[in-house]
Amino acid sequence: MAYLWIAFAIVTTICLLNLLLAFGMIRRLREHGALLSKMPTGPTATDLILPAGAQIGSFSAVTTAGEAVSTASFADGTLVGFFSPGCAPCRERLPEFVAYAAELGGRDRVFAVVVADVAAEATATVEQLTDVARVVLEKDEGPVAAAFGVKGFPAVGLVSADGTMVASGSMLSGLPRPAAV
Structure with missing residues (x-):
């Protein structure tokens, strides 16, 4: 039974880290999107x-x-x-x-x-x-x-x-x- 609690804790920690990384990537993508929208494009x-x-x-x-x-x-x-x-x-x-x-x-x-x-x-x-x-x-x-x-x-x-x-x-x-x- 102790092994189950340890496995649950490890899986929960990995999921929380994954969630934090996903939020970080979303924030960076928004920053890059804002930068790209300000860049000049080819001729109109x-x-x-x-x-x-x-x-x-x-x-x-x-x-x-x-x-x-x-x-x-x-x-x-x-x-x-x-x-x-x-x-x-x-x-x-x-x-x-x-x-x-x-x-x-x-x-x-x-x-x-x-x-x-x-x-x-x-x-x-x-x-x-x-x-x-x-x-x-x-x-x-x-x-x-x-x-x-x-x-x-x-x-x-x-x-x-x-x-x-x-x-x-x-x-x-x-x-x-x-x-x-």
Whole structure:
């Protein structure tokens, strides 16, 4: 019978220690949660590309069709889009971009940049865009993406003829419809 009391005391002590450790871990997790919530995260949807009213930087590039494009080659209300083949949101929003571009009525008013380190990875994305846009293929942090201040994908915007961003974001829903452009 004495052994039972000793076993009961040991089990009770272990349970109380376990309970104290659990409360300590919960307290530490709450502290870490508060610290993590104060940490800055990656770019927000509005920070992916230059904001409306900003002037795009100077650049020059050659499209996949061999056309020269530069800062001066934008008409009023030109749609720009930046996509990466390895980006799941890019794959989801690409058909919407193509439909929006088709509504604009011409490749001269649509400019797309596909960012990929290996050109073969971008083939499908480039093919989807070629019919509706002038497409530039460049590596990560290339000159065109730098001129537009691109920090993430997908990034879309409307540019005026003088190179000013009219509207921008990561979704086309934030841009005016083509009839209003």
